[in-house]
Amino acid sequence: MKKEDYPIYLDYSATTPIDPSVSSVIESHYRNTYGNASSIHSYGRIAKVILEESREIIAGSIGAEPSEIFFTAGGTESDNHALIGTAFAQRRKYGKDHIIVSSVEHHAVLDSAKYLMSHGFRVTHITVDEHGIIYTANIEEQINDKTALVSVMHANNETGVLQPIREIAKLVKKNRTVFHSDTVQTIGKIPVKVDELGMDLLAISAHKIYGPKGIGAIYIRKGTDIDALLHGGSQERNNRAGTENIPLIAGFAKAIELAQRGQEELFHHVEKLRSLLKEIIQNTVRDVIFNSTEEHSIPHILNVSLDSSTYIIESESLLLNMDLKGVAVSSGSACTSGSVQPSHVLLAMGRDPKTTQ
Ligand code: PLP
Numbered sequence: 001m002k003k004e005d006y007p008i009y010l011d012y013s014a015t016t017p018i019d020p021s022v023s024s025v026i027e028s029h030y031r032n033t034y035g036n037a038s039s040i041h042s043y044g045r046i047a048k049v050i051l052e053e054s055r056e057i058i059a060g061s062i063g064a065e066p067s068e069i070f071f072t073a074g075g076t077e078s079d080n081h082a083l084i085g086t087a088f089a090q091r092r093k094y095g096k097d098h099i100i101v102s103s104v105e106h107h108a109v110l111d112s113a114k115y116l117m118s119h120g121f122r123v124t125h126i127t128v129d130e131h132g133i134i135y136t137a138n139i140e141e142q143i144n145d146k147t148a149l150v151s152v153m154h155a156n157n158e159t160g161v162l163q164p165i166r167e168i169a170k171l172v173k174k175n176r177t178v179f180h181s182d183t184v185q186t187i188g189k190i191p192v193k194v195d196e197l198g199m200d201l202l203a204i205s206a207h208k209i210y211g212p213k214g215i216g217a218i219y220i221r222k223g224t225d226i227d228a229l230l231h232g233g234s235q236e237r238n239n240r241a242g243t244e245n246i247p248l249i250a251g252f253a254k255a256i257e258l259a260q261r262g263q264e265e266l267f268h269h270v271e272k273l274r275s276l277l278k279e280i281i282q283n284t285v286r287d288v289i290f291n292s293t294e295e296h297s298i299p300h301i302l303n304v305s306l307d308s309s310t311y312i313i314e315s316e317s318l319l320l321n322m323d324l325k326g327v328a329v330s331s332g333s334a335c336t337s338g339s340v341q342p343s344h345v346l347l348a349m350g351r352d353p354k355t356t357q
Helices: 020-032 042-061 075-094 107-117 136-142 165-174 246-260 263-284 315-324 344-348
Strands: 069-072 098-102 122-126 147-151 178-182 201-205 216-220 288-290 304-306
Touching: 020 246, 042 069, 042 246, 069 075, 075 098, 075 107, 075 147, 075 178, 075 201, 075 216, 098 107, 107 122, 122 136, 136 165, 165 178, 263 288
Parallel strands: 098 122, 098 147, 147 178, 178 201
Antiparallel strands: 069 216, 201 216, 288 304
8 A cells, every 4th residue: 555545644653654864774774784783793893883872872862871771672572571571570589579550551561560460460550530640649559568660651652641750750769669651652752851750661662753663672770670571692781682683773763863853843833733633623523522631641642532422433434434535543552453442541531431432
């Protein structure tokens, strides 16, 4: 299917097209930088330089040290590593066997938590209010000296709702445990500085910011106890075995650089676009529900429901009809669209299951 078949692509939170200057960096490295970054000959050393330069760029963008950035295959792996790696390390070292996650997390977090449950960990899901904002007081009630990790995403991928990360980080720190935040939807869109926000771990993905798919990173604050998920080589300072994909890593760094340039102007531009789109929808479709408030969400995501008392329509058929008209949108997260289940995010916000579909 050609790009022209989708004159209106509105699914940037699922994935973005690749920026041409990112793809030319990738192509050039695929052709020229084929050495293994672990080899000691000149081909390997050249690859190693690109690897470390890219790490510096990504670290700099979030105010971290390069030694705190570890490349992964994307947001999913970073979330899995954060939860599973921390939980096992904390249980082995300190006997901690309790995890707290928000109920609106991406499935990369929720399903990692489920996996941990099958390995004897206790998991507490913290719910959100009608605006999708987590009850920090509930974390305070549930956190205890057995808590190995708290995971709360920065902005939700379905609604764009931002969580009070600073407040949660302070609470987690006070309780001497580890704080992970999935920042896949905020990196490159709004400033994310690890010391200002206070997270110990965060997940990044390149393909949400005009970078390549299949590459991302995990930030691990120095001194955090965490096990590796992949074993078999000493790459990434024993934290992630496997030959590094230099072309994708260089493309990822290029995408981060581009995203940081003019970030503020772009943010305001997207804010205006969101207002315009809301206005058009409000003026043309009756009984619509906007599922996030402007002051508590990033403007890049607009989540709209059709009231089930007026409309009897399944989201899948609506999406297919919009597709036929040349408009590409998603119902819920990319990893769950295709299923007819109501969105777990909207359900957590107390929406009617029929309206969320
Ligand atoms: N976390 C969030 C919030 C996401 O939106 C996504 C992507 O859909 C992921 C994690 C997974 O990232 P990736 O597709 O790079 O594995």
